[in-house]
Structures are given as structure tokens and as C-alpha cells.
Amino acid sequence: xxxxxxxxxxxxxxxxxxxxxxxxxxxxxxxxxxxxxxxxxxxxxxxxxxxxxxxxxxxxxxxxxxxxxxxxxxxxxxxxxxxxxxxxxxxxxxxxxxxxxxxxxxxxxxxxxxxxxxxxxxxxxxxxxxxxxxxxxxxxxxxxxxxxxxxxxxxxxxxxxxxxxxxxxxxxxxxxxxxxxxxxxxxxxxxxxxxxxxxxxxxxxxxxxxxxxxxxxxxxxxxx
Amino acid sequence: xxxxxxxxxxxxxxxxxxxxxxxxxxxxxxxxxxxxxxxxxxxxxxxxxxxxxxxxxxxxxxxxxxxxxxxxxxxxxxxxxxxxxxxxxxxxxxxxxxxxxxxxxxxxxxxxxxxxxxxxxxxxxxxxxxxxxxxxxxxxxxxxxxxxxxxxxxxxxxxxxxxxxxxxxxxxxxxxxxxxxxxxxxxxxxxxxxxxxxxxxxxxxxxxxxxxxxxxxxxxxxxxxxxxxxxxxxxxxxxxxxxxxxxxxxxx
Ligand code: HEM
Ligand code: SF4
Ligand code: FES
Numbered sequence: 001x002x003x004x005x006x007x008x009x010x011x012x013x014x015x016x017x018x019x020x021x022x023x024x025x026x027x028x029x030x031x032x033x034x035x036x037x038x039x040x041x042x043x044x045x046x047x048x049x050x051x052x053x054x055x056x057x058x059x060x061x062x063x064x065x066x067x068x069x070x071x072x073x074x075x076x077x078x079x080x081x082x083x084x085x086x087x088x089x090x091x092x093x094x095x096x097x098x099x100x101x102x103x104x105x106x107x108x109x110x111x112x113x114x115x116x117x118x119x120x121x122x123x124x125x126x127x128x129x130x131x132x133x134x135x136x137x138x139x140x141x142x143x144x145x146x147x148x149x150x151x152x153x154x155x156x157x158x159x160x161x162x163x164x165x166x167x168x169x170x171x172x173x174x175x176x177x178x179x180x181x182x183x184x185x186x187x188x189x190x191x192x193x194x195x196x197x198x199x200x201x202x203x204x205x206x207x208x209x210x211x212x213x214x215x216x217x218x219x220x221x222x223x224x
Numbered sequence: 225x226x227x228x229x230x231x232x233x234x235x236x237x238x239x240x241x242x243x244x245x246x247x248x249x250x251x252x253x254x255x256x257x258x259x260x261x262x263x264x265x266x267x268x269x270x271x272x273x274x275x276x277x278x279x280x281x282x283x284x285x286x287x288x289x290x291x292x293x294x295x296x297x298x299x300x301x302x303x304x305x306x307x308x309x310x311x312x313x314x315x316x317x318x319x320x321x322x323x324x325x326x327x328x329x330x331x332x333x334x335x336x337x338x339x340x341x342x343x344x345x346x347x348x349x350x351x352x353x354x355x356x357x358x359x360x361x362x363x364x365x366x367x368x369x370x371x372x373x374x375x376x377x378x379x380x381x382x383x384x385x386x387x388x389x390x391x392x393x394x395x396x397x398x399x400x401x402x403x404x405x406x407x408x409x410x411x412x413x414x415x416x417x418x419x420x421x422x423x424x425x426x427x428x429x430x431x432x433x434x435x436x437x438x439x440x441x442x443x444x445x446x447x448x449x450x451x452x453x454x455x456x457x458x459x460x461x462x463x464x465x466x467x468x469x470x471x472x473x474x475x476x
Binding site for chain 2: 012013015016017018019020021022087090091093094095096097098099100101102103104105106107108109112113115175178179182183184185186187188189192
């Protein structure tokens, strides 16, 4: 493959609306996978400080692998967010003059029409989350991760903000999963209703899962 | 059903030409038969305007039987009005109440500039078709077509896609002004049949490229298009277009 055909592949795929959407869907699904893994690991909070800290130490001990996973996630985030904003701007430009009256069809979902807003709330959440839990914390020998989490979740306002963000996450992914299937073209009349239901149910399960963590910590380890 | 007469207030988008800013103007129209169609109601508005010495409202129409794809406006925020699976010309006035106010606007999209009043320029669709919405080899006549067996189910899916009349309601209804439902119908009707498969790959790639060039938005899988489509073109066509596009960028 010479240089020009390589360029033209990149251009003919990623330069096109469907190509951008398919990249958006791939990165979204990678992030989705992370959500599931992250939640599964963090349910060890229910098991108490010892189990949870052992898990945290295990993650730290992965060394190079942890770095790799973080880099992949970071790239997916950046691409997903960049494209999300780019696509949304293009879509706004495609209708420079709005309707004076616009009625939405009854069978379209709220989640599907608010992806950019739920996405931006998630972006803010993720940045704050990284600063709170990962970046600003000096983690050395004998660092007590459980205590840190318990400390953060002892503030009622923080718990409320966290719960709100996870509800928003639930909305984003309840449309996101089924949307990604449609974007890849994995839509048949028989299969799609099932995917739509799965997408909604998983969205709720993941949101409830994440919400249960701060509430559990606040009640049991909030020092009240 | 007995014929009734209703009085309406209509707020119609008036715009002299593509450079004019345009505005909604309010008219009253009395004694509209509930058996008449939406376009006949507009005819009545125009007759009154002509009697008053004013410019009649320009709107597109041709067959008035739901098959040509010329008509279409957004009525109270709904493309082709409130009835599902119905073009504006086939919409009866019995679906409206006496004394109701109707806001009537043209399709709104960068790719569909308003020419005058409710008339928009939909030649972007023609250019998308020119980019690949055809079969370029000689496929013979009807007997030749029947020489290649096609499963009934596949033929039906192709016929369903082929029922798209190119009206543009999908673009008008989509929050992103995306033309994906139209393009997917035009790609699907051919991609499903043996005669269309040969050029399938180039077709999807070229038509999508043209669609983007014309300034339509990106699909975000919301479904307003499907709800507005007078021919009830299904979203599974968009999924097929997505597959065809992916295949084509790998192979072309
Ligand atoms: C945990 C984080 C996230 C996950 C799991 C996730 C997942 C997904 C998935 C699976 C899709 C569907 C893709 C498709 O329709 O093909 C999607 C769409 C979208 N995401 Fe995210 N996302 C996340 C974070 C974000 C963030 C931070 C933004 C910020 C801008 C964002 C903005 C969007 C937008 C605008 C769409 C709609 C794009 C479209 O349909 O064209 N997402 N997301
Ligand atoms: S897909 Fe439906 S709404 Fe869109 S142009 Fe064809 S017939 Fe009209
Ligand atoms: S005038 Fe032909 S479809 Fe309405």
C-alpha cells in the first residue's frame, strides 16, 4: 500500500459521517467495557477495607499493564469526546434556521436526544473523579485506598453529586449500547428489540451498581 | 362520514426568494371541507389571497396521490402533518379541529435552501442519486430479471426500500438534518438484489461521500426520520447502509 492509498483509506473512512460514527461507537464500547470492569472491582468495597485494599494493591502491582490500559482508555476518551463534539457541531450547522414549532415523535427517546449533554456532564465528572481518586493522591507503600474512598464519600454533597452523575451515565449508555449496534449495522428486526431492552436494562444495572457504592460507604463508613 | 366545514387560522412561512429573511404570516381560512386534503386547504388560502390581490403561497405538489414525493411541509412541528405514513397531499382536513391554528413551515436544512415560501431546493437528493444510486450495466428486460431467482423475503425488503419517494421528510424531521434514511433506502433497494450487488461497494462509498458534501448532518440513531416517513421506511435500512459503507471502505 503506498502513501496515497493509505491516506485515501483514512480519508474515505474517518472523513465520512458513518466512519466517524463507527469510530465513536468503537471507543464508546471500549469505555463501556471499562465501566463494567471498574464496577465489578469496586464492589469489593462491600467486602470491607482489607479485601478492597488488596485489590487496589493488586492493580498497582500490574505496572506496565496498568499503564497500557490507562493509555488505551485515555486515547478512547479523547477520540470519543473529540468526535462527539465535532459531530454535534456539524449537526447544528446542518440546520442553520430552526423550526418555530417542532414536535418530537412519541417513539424517540429522551436519552438519544441528550447524548452531548449527558456526555459533557460525564466529561466533567471524569475529570473531577480522576483528580479526587487518582491524580492528586500520593500513593506509596501502605496507602489506605479504602480510607480515602470512605473519606470522600462522607460528604453528603459529594454523594449527591456522585449519584446525579451516575444517573446521567445511565442515560448515556442506555442509548449508547443499542446505538452502537445500529451504527455497526448489527440491526435485524428480530435481534434489535432484544438489544434495545438489553441496552436499557444494562444502563439501569450499571447506574444502580455505581450509585450503591457511595450510598453504602456513606451509611456504613461515613463516620455518622 | 358526513362532510363538515371547519374554520382555521394558518400561520404560513412567507419568503420571497432565497435571499429574503422570511417570516410567518397569519391568515384565516373559512369553510374548509373536512373531506378536502391539506393541499386543497392551501388552494383555498391562495384563492382568497388572489382575490385580495396578494401573492399566493408557493408550495410544491404534483401527483396529489402520495406517490411523486413533491409535496411536504412541516405542520405544527411535524413533517407531512400529524398522520403517520401519510404525505401532505393525502392528509385529510378531518384530522383537524374547528378553530385550530396551524403553523406551516418549509423543510429546514442547510442542504435544502428555501427557494420561495414553502418550496425548497431538493436537488441535493438528485446529486446523491447521480453519485451512485443506479445500476450502470444493462440488466435486460423483465424476463431477464426473472431469470435470476431472488428469495421472496429479499425481494420484499428491496421493494419496501424502493417505496421511498424522495420527499425529504426524513431530513426535515431529523434533529441533525441527516439524510441517512433516504440514502439508506436508495442503497438498500439495489444492494439487496443480484443486479445491484456488483456495484454495491462503490455505491455506498460514493453516495455517502456526496451526502456529506451536500451538508446533511450525521445520524445519531434517534428515529425521528422513521416516524415522519410517509412510506414508513425502516431504520434497518440505515443499519444496512452502515454495513455496506464499512465493507466498501475496506475493499474500494
Ligand atoms: C464512561 C464514559 C462513556 C461511555 C461508556 C460512552 C459510550 C457511548 C456509546 C456506546 C455511544 C454510542 C455510539 C454510537 O452511537 O455509535 C456514545 C455516543 C456518544 N457519546 Fe459517549 N460515552 C462516554 C462518555 C462520553 C463523554 C465524556 C462524552 C463527551 C462529549 C460523550 C459524548 C457522546 C456523544 C455526543 C454521543 C453521540 C454520538 C452520536 O450518536 O453520533 N460520551 N457514547
Ligand atoms: S425515506 Fe421516507 S421520508 Fe425520506 S425521502 Fe424517502 S419517502 Fe421521504
Ligand atoms: S403531491 Fe405527489 S406525493 Fe404529494
